[in-house]
Amino acid sequence: MTINSEYASDYTLMELMAATMAREFQDMETAFVGIGPPLIAAMLAKFTHAPNMTIAVEGGAIGSAPRRLLTCIADSTIDERAYSCLPMWRLFGDQQRGFFNVGLIGAAQIDRYGNLNTTAIGGYPQPKVRVAGSGGGNDIGSSVGRLLIMMRQEKRRFVERVDYLTTPGFLSGGDSRKKAGLLGSGPAAVITDMGVFRFESDSKEMYLASCHPGLEPEEVRANVSWDLKIHPDCTVTEAPTREQVEIMHIVDPYGLYLGNGRAKMADPEKGFDFYMEILENSYDMMEQLFARKG
Amino acid sequence: MQKKHRTAPINKVMSLKQAVAQFVQDGAYLSFGGIGDRSPTASVHEVARQGKKNLQLVSDTSTSFVHDSILIGLGLVDKFEIAYNWGGIWGSDEVYRRALEQEIPHRIEIEEYSNLSIGMRFLAASMGLSFMPVKSLLGSDIPVHNSKIKIIDDPYTGKPVALVPAAYPDVAFIHVQRCDQMGNAQILGHIGDDDSLARAAEHVIITTEEIVPTDEIRRYPNLTCIPYYCVDAVVHVPFGSHGRGCSYYYAMDVPYGNQVNKAWATQEDFQRWAEEWIYGVNDWEGYCQKIGWDRLMRLACIEQRYQKYGEVR
Numbered sequence: 001m002t003i004n005s006e007y008a009s010d011y012t013l014m015e016l017m018a019a020t021m022a023r024e025f026q027d028m029e030t031a032f033v034g035i036g037p038p039l040i041a042a043m044l045a046k047f048t049h050a051p052n053m054t055i056a057v058e059g060g061a062i063g064s065a066p067r068r069l070l071t072c073i074a075d076s077t078i079d080e081r082a083y084s085c086l087p088m089w090r091l092f093g094d095q096q097r098g099f100f101n102v103g104l105i106g107a108a109q110i111d112r113y114g115n116l117n118t119t120a121i122g123g124y125p126q127p128k129v130r131v132a133g134s135g136g137g138n139d140i141g142s143s144v145g146r147l148l149i150m151m152r153q154e155k156r157r158f159v160e161r162v163d164y165l166t167t168p169g170f171l172s173g174g175d176s177r178k179k180a181g182l183l184g185s186g187p188a189a190v191i192t193d194m195g196v197f198r199f200e201s202d203s204k205e206m207y208l209a210s211c212h213p214g215l216e217p218e219e220v221r222a223n224v225s226w227d228l229k230i231h232p233d234c235t236v237t238e239a240p241t242r243e244q245v246e247i248m249h250i251v252d253p254y255g256l257y258l259g260n261g262r263a264k265m266a267d268p269e270k271g272f273d274f275y276m277e278i279l280e281n282s283y284d285m286m287e288q289l290f291a292r293k294g
Numbered sequence: 295m296q297k298k299h300r301t302a303p304i305n306k307v308m309s310l311k312q313a314v315a316q317f318v319q320d321g322a323y324l325s326f327g328g329i330g331d332r333s334p335t336a337s338v339h340e341v342a343r344q345g346k347k348n349l350q351l352v353s354d355t356s357t358s359f360v361h362d363s364i365l366i367g368l369g370l371v372d373k374f375e376i377a378y379n380w381g382g383i384w385g386s387d388e389v390y391r392r393a394l395e396q397e398i399p400h401r402i403e404i405e406e407y408s409n410l411s412i413g414m415r416f417l418a419a420s421m422g423l424s425f426m427p428v429k430s431l432l433g434s435d436i437p438v439h440n441s442k443i444k445i446i447d448d449p450y451t452g453k454p455v456a457l458v459p460a461a462y463p464d465v466a467f468i469h470v471q472r473c474d475q476m477g478n479a480q481i482l483g484h485i486g487d488d489d490s491l492a493r494a495a496e497h498v499i500i501t502t503e504e505i506v507p508t509d510e511i512r513r514y515p516n517l518t519c520i521p522y523y524c525v526d527a528v529v530h531v532p533f534g535s536h537g538r539g540c541s542y543y544y545a546m547d548v549p550y551g552n553q554v555n556k557a558w559a560t561q562e563d564f565q566r567w568a569e570e571w572i573y574g575v576n577d578w579e580g581y582c583q584k585i586g587w588d589r590l591m592r593l594a595c596i597e598q599r600y601q602k603y604g605e606v607r
Binding site for chain 2: 059067073077081096119127129130131136137139164167262266
């Protein structure tokens, strides 16, 4: 590792997560990305080490180059300066055909084999807590080249078996995913606010690959419901570079995803003016970023 | 399969009140189109205002606060076929949670899919077929709880494949940017599954930001993803998807959704919200008046700073 001056000394946990996730993307890839922190991670990759990466979002837009922050997988922002806008089934068809190297989504629950739940906690169809449902999650997990997952680390979220299997990971491990007829190669990495997890090549069981700075593997294990395997070479997660933090501050200057900017927007008096201010200021900042790094 | 009635190339312009009254019956199987943006919110409000009930709804992705959840919260829905229903950046959908967790205001039957598999259902119907195969859903709990989905061995490869049934709604509501009087509808930006939906549904009501001359449609015919013969009614509804945005016309109103999210906290709050914003106005123009035309114009100006049809920005 090079001298520390390359690394940022001041960053938040969300910024560490996004920066770590950004490193999972490679140049020249086509990536299927969900909105929120996943999108910040993908844009960060594009403005640093992966300038020729193309981002597609499930609303149906490919390769947009927006000068404002995306607020949804299907808002008008995703169309801004896009290569192509398609029907949604056509975009998913492209994925099923094998055009998308990598996908990135979040989840409410995950299990030992990387299966995800975004539907219901505690029973179905009348659950204790209902959430959104699959959306495109099941489709991405089924067919994308490799799947990346970004979520909060909590014991009740990292469970032995998901309450409802919305999006397939490795199902019951081993070759069960392949036997089910699924196309994509399954989960490659899970990044949380505590560490980075990967999957054993044969058993397909999740293991801890690195802990974020300041944490011990046992502390991470205490936030997982099953007896988590820890890789013998478990390392410390690389800190964000200064450049990564600088770019995140340009892409999300008001902390809508990486901070508490969203709460400010809900203010009935000042929320709308705040939103307009974000949009009015974004153009010039992003034009400069595109000129420099795009 | 079912033969869809075909409409003639004639003037179909009418009011939203008239279109809903004419085409939507109690017990109808409805689909509100769009995905995220181009939400046909004006139509959702009008169906609610006319008290159409015992509805069955089908959607790929439905956005809380502007879409299907409004009708669910009002107790007008019996069955919901859906891939995703949530608020995204607007936050959690307490109406949907109450309906499924506590059967408030009453029990709804739910039939779940993924976004692609709902898209395949509309695509199948758009071609007069009864099903479509898809390589999603396999190995998940979605088919475990939805007996309409069949997992079979593909007769050509021998490998597992999921079959999903065609969806033929009675009426589809689709909001577009540009449409002529006879119903040649042009969508700018992402299309969702609306091109398939327009062909799948028995009747189609187009709400449009602008009604343009047919000569304007003829300039860029590739943009016409819905030809007139699919369409029964054309309704001029500027800002018809407010709350959400409309590409090249106006931006999403993010603070609006954040505030409605708070207004839906309890069922009583939700009912008060509906009284004020749906039943308390006569039509969508009344809603726009209440939101404020200056706010709507600011959303239009900011969208057009970033993208405007036919111009580099």
